[in-house]
Amino acid sequence: NAGVMQNPRHLVRRRGQEARLRCSPMKGHSHVYWYRQLPEEGLKFMVYLQKENIIDESGMPKERFSAEFPKEGPSILRIQQVVRGDSAAYFCASSTDRRGPNEKLFFGSGTQLSVL
Amino acid sequence: AQSVTQLDSHVSVSEGTPVLLRCNYSSSYSPSLFWYVQHPNKGLQLLLKYTSAATLVKGINGFEAEFKKSETSFHLTKPSAHMSDAAEYFCVVSGGGLTGGGNKLTFGTGTQLKVEL
Numbered sequence: 001n002a003g004v005m006q007n008p009r010h011l012v013r014r015r016g017q018e019a020r021l022r023c024s025p026m027k028g029h030s031h032v033y034w035y036r037q038l039p040e041e042g043l044k045f046m047v048y049l050q051k052e053n054i055i056d057e058s059g060m061p062k063e064r065f066s067a068e069f070p071k072e073g074p075s076i077l078r079i080q081q082v083v084r085g086d087s088a089a090y091f092c093a094s095s096t097d098r099r100g101p102n103e104k105l106f107f108g109s110g111t112q113l114s115v116l
Numbered sequence: 117a118q119s120v121t122q123l124d125s126h127v128s129v130s131e132g133t134p135v136l137l138r139c140n141y142s143s144s145y146s147p148s149l150f151w152y153v154q155h156p157n158k159g160l161q162l163l164l165k166y167t168s169a170a171t172l173v174k175g176i177n178g179f180e181a182e183f184k185k186s187e188t189s190f191h192l193t194k195p196s197a198h199m200s201d202a203a204e205y206f207c208v209v210s211g212g213g214l215t216g217g218g219n220k221l222t223f224g225t226g227t228q229l230k231v232e233l
Binding site: 003004033035041042043044045091093104105107108109110 | 122152159160161162165206221222223224225226
């Protein structure tokens with residue numbers, strides 16, 4: 001059973017371009033979470049999605065950032081018109097649809113975004 | 117509202133000596149607490165979790181952590197460090213947010229553990 005797969009591992013963009021980060025959850029997982037790790041900081045929650053629904057986007061910047069988790073295919077975190085401050089590691093995590101203290105998140109290896 | 121503070125950004129120990137990574141938390145809810153480890157160029161791995169059962173939690177690779185409500189602490193320990201333990205460690209609290217709980221995690225800023233010969 002493959003773990004959470006994120007691609008690309010490294011993404012380089014110039015200012016003003018678009019960045020698309022992909023996350024394939026573990027098999028059988030229908031919940032996806034995106035986190036951002038800025039240099040010298042801990043991970044910060046961005047958005048929580050279930051299939052075709054955004055459940056909690058309280059950590060998403062108001063502009064330029066969007067996320068989706070379609071019925072088929074991976075979850076996509078999209079950053080439009082990137083700026084240097086968007087340079088960070090973006091981690092995806094997935095879990096099953098069970099709720100409660102025994103639910104566990106599995107993390108991907110992250111995508112390192114560098115904006116030139 | 118919830119937060120977590122990792123008191124040391126860097127810890128250096130000699131191989132074979134004890135490890136102590138300190139974490140204090142703040143939460144409006146009965147928290148779930150976690151320690152994650154991140155090795156260079158790898159994803160996060162769960163070391164252990166506390167979810168209101170036993171206050172002393174045993175994890176993988178010989179790590180354990182003790183939940184102390186009176187001190188709002190959840191320090192990570194290991195009796196004897198190994199070179200392979202060198203990594204970054206994150207203390208994490210779960211709960212809160214629009215979903216009223218669930219898996220919205222709040223991470224500490226991390227502690228870089230260095231293990232020397």
